[in-house]
Amino acid sequence: MGFFITFALLKKTKTKFIIMIKMLHSTWAFLTVIMLVVAVVNAIISLTSNKDFKQKDLRIPLFALVVTHIQLLLGLIVLFGSEYYTFLLDNGMGESMKNAEVRLFIIEHPIMMIFAAILVTIGFRKLKNKSTDKEMFKTIAIYYGIALLLVLSRIPWGQWF
Numbered sequence: 001m002g003f004f005i006t007f008a009l010l011k012k013t014k015t016k017f018i019i020m021i022k023m024l025h026s027t028w029a030f031l032t033v034i035m036l037v038v039a040v041v042n043a044i045i046s047l048t049s050n051k052d053f054k055q056k057d058l059r060i061p062l063f064a065l066v067v068t069h070i071q072l073l074l075g076l077i078v079l080f081g082s083e084y085y086t087f088l089l090d091n092g093m094g095e096s097m098k099n100a101e102v103r104l105f106i107i108e109h110p111i112m113m114i115f116a117a118i119l120v121t122i123g124f125r126k127l128k129n130k131s132t133d134k135e136m137f138k139t140i141a142i143y144y145g146i147a148l149l150l151v152l153s154r155i156p157w158g159q160w161f
């Protein structure tokens, strides 16, 4: 009896935790998109107006990088606690791929977002090897710009709003 009560309580706690992380993933997505937009827009404006690369121009993409990585971690937790993952376990990969919604959340959304985070990481690391301010702004504009497009392409807009 004690075992079943403990099990039921643990299950309830796990569900609450997943709901909380799901809400956080949904809210943090705003910050992620905003930070990527700010980094790209700042890089393009600075590039076109020949501005010097200042400390804030490094801080903005760094903050965007950290925010994106946190979103990635939240996404991983959400994924393994989601009904989509349960569907995959119950029905297998073949059936999951036939279902457009499950396919989006199991494959398309995670892979595209991980790819976007990799681009942001590579872009930020490449800044170290650049010798001119123009090259630095260009690197941010390209890597963060493509990452932003990937993120925007696989956000489940209908479900989000």
Ligand code: HEM
Residues within 6 Å of the ligand: 022, 025, 026, 029, 032, 033, 068, 071, 072, 073, 074, 075, 076, 078, 079, 082, 083, 084, 105, 106, 109, 110, 113, 114, 116, 151, 155, 156, 159, 160, 161
């Ligand atoms: C930059 C990275 C990411 C962004 C901007 C992002 C954004 C979003 C947004 C806006 C939603 C809809 C939330 C809602 O329904 O209110 C969502 C849902 C979801 N995301 Fe992400 N995500 C990212 C990364 C990831 C990653 C890496 C994974 C998995 C490894 C993931 C897994 C999921 C899952 C499973 C859902 C569906 C949650 C549910 O309704 O059960 N996400 N994401």
